[in-house]
Amino acid sequence: MQIDWSKLFSYINGFADRKTIEEVESWREKDSRNEEFYRRTRDYYANSPTRNESFSEGQLDILYKKMLKSKRGRKRRALWQRTTVAASVILLLSAGVWWYYTGNMHDESKAHVPVHAAEVIIITESGDKFTAKQLDSGIARQVADNKLEYSARENTSEEDAARVEKQVPRHTIIVPRGKTFELVLADGTFVLLGPSSELTYPVQFDSCSTREVTLRGEAYFEVTKSSNRFAVNTERMKLQVYGTTFNVFAREKMPVEAVLVEGRVGITPENGTEETILHPGDMYSIDEAGDIKVMQVDLAEYKAKRNGYVLFNGKTIEQIVRSLELYYDVDFVHEGVVPDTREYVFSVKRTSSLREVLDVIVSVADVKFVIDGKEVEITRK
Known part of the structure; x- marks a missing residue:
């Protein structure tokens, strides 16, 4: 050309x-x-x-x-x-090391969502299924295409006493591959759900019990401070906090991880009694065998997530493409081992198109990509 x-x-x-x-x-x-x-x-x-x-x-x-x-x-x-045009721009911040894509060139609010991606679904206790737009406006309201906010209420001792005998309704929100979703719970807690994730939570909270949710997948939490603890249950551990910011990764066949960004959190293994207290920058990890590790990590990746970016901080191409599979609902394929095993640091706007993200990788790595529908082939340059 x-x-x-x-x-x-x-x-x-x-x-x-x-x-x-x-x-x-x-x-x-x-x-x-x-x-x-x-x-x-x-x-x-x-x-x-x-x-x-x-x-x-x-x-x-x-x-x-x-x-x-x-x-x-x-x-x-x-x-x-019949022609679609593939092009992108890359902003080089540090030669060969740090790449930062601003994503402000044009509106791509749905660039990471495949055309035929499934909808985000909310399931009630009765088994009824709704999209965010269809959910009863008296319970929650959709404040953006990818954000749902539950109604807060004034807690009173009379109401709470009456609710002790009555189970509070719970909803389950399911976010498919290719999407992320923001949720504001009734107590004001902010949750950013990652692709292929599921969260079960009460539609209201009272002052008589722990605020408790169950997670499968990945979520970033900013918990509203309260006299009641906030608990996150996963398959292998339980986190308890009063008010703090943290990220939880709980996917099948992978170690369950919790990273504390701000505040203080206590974690107890599913089949244990000993609680581990985390401090900002700590990552708690427990694998399928029950082995526990606590280490210090760089929080930049998690802070970037809250600001609308996906940051790959010292990741190999293999690790990067596995994350991209979730965010873009595609499958990366290659014969044998990916030829480039170096680690890279770069970030992209969460709303960037797949083509733009791949162009960033091609510019710094010794690989190239061929997109064929929902399949992306990786080859050496």
């Missing part, structure tokens, strides 16, 4: 440097067909900025050359309707 995709993309979205601007404008002036292609690319990204995962750049080059050979505008327009 006569113009680099990333340069054209940065020019269209208004963050190109002077040299790139001059190069793109010179390219536009060379041929009327270049100008036409530019206008269609600009309009395409304005109307649908995230549909760029279907083609490799090699395929796009072929389509572009076909368009240049076309003599009729109608034929070119028909071709354009």
Whole structure:
């Protein structure tokens, strides 16, 4: 192709440097067909900025050359309707070490959600299923496409005494692969649920008992301070806090982990009685055999998550793509071992498209990717 995709993309979205601007404008002036292609690319990204995962750049080059050979505008327009443009921009913060993608070039609020991804579902105790939009507005309200907020209430001793004899209704929220979801519980506790995660929780809290939830998957908690403890149950451990910030990772066939970001938390193994107290920066890990480890970790990864980023802090390509499978609902495949075993540090906006994330990896690693629907093949460059 006569113009680099990333340069054209940065020019269209208004963050190109002077040299790139001059190069793109010179390219536009060379041929009327270049100008036409530019206008269609600009309009395409304005109307649908995230549909760029279907083609490799090699395929796009072929389509572009076909368009240049076309003599009729109608034929070119028909071709354009079948074309999706893959391009991204990378901001280098530290050569080969720290890459930071701001994600502010254009609105991609749903870029990480596959077109046919399942909905986030809320299941009531009676077994009824609702989406966030369908849930009774008297119980909770949807405050954003990916955020649900439960109604707070004033606790009174009379109400609480009456509720001792009555079980508080509980909901279960299920977040599928390819999505994340924010939840504000009735006590004001904020929960950021990761892809392929499930949380069970009471629709209201009272002052007579522990605030208790059950997690499968991954979640980031900011617990509202209260005289009552807040407890998180997982398959292998129970966390208890009064008010604090922490991240819990509880997926099948993997060690269950809890990382304390702020405050103080106590953890008890499922089949044990001894409580371990964590301090900020501590990670508690327990594997399938019941072996427990406590170590200090860098909190940047967890703070980035709260701010809308996914940070890979010293991760191999193998570890990175396993996380991307959850966030983008795709499967990465490769023959044998991934050739690049070095560790990388970079972050991407959680709403970035898959193509953009892969472009960042390709720029620093000795691998390349071919996207075919929901399957991504990894090969050596």
